[in-house]
Amino acid sequence: MSEGEDDPLDKDILSTLLExxxxxxxxxxxxxxxxxxxxxxxxxxxxxxxxxxIPIMLVERALPLIGNLAEKGE
Structure with a gap:
């Protein structure tokens, strides 16, 4: 898979991790x-x-959400 393509496996894993x-x-x-x-x-x-x-779960690496959950800025 080339760089920049979404890997559906990554989304599945991340969805499971959210639990x-x-x-x-x-x-x-x-x-x-x-x-x-x-x-x-x-x-x-x-x-x-x-x-x-890989989720980077460090507060110092987090970015502030701006507006309505920053979805427009993705």
Whole structure:
């Protein structure tokens, strides 16, 4: 698979991980972005990046959500 293509397996794995992962800051629920590039915490208004299919669950690497869950900025 070439770089930039979505891997459906990655989305499946991330969806499964959402059942056990929580926000490291507030322990709230996370949701996967539509392009699987991040995990959003609505409570903290942070987006944790997903790099090479691996969620980076470090508060210092999270980006602030802007607007309505930053979906327009994906």
């Amino acid at each position: 056990i992962l929580c926000c490291p800051r507030c322990e709230g629920d996370l949701s996967l972005t539509s392009d699987a590039s991040g995990l959003d915490c609505v409570q903290c208004r942070l987006r944790y990046p997903v790099e090479d299919g």
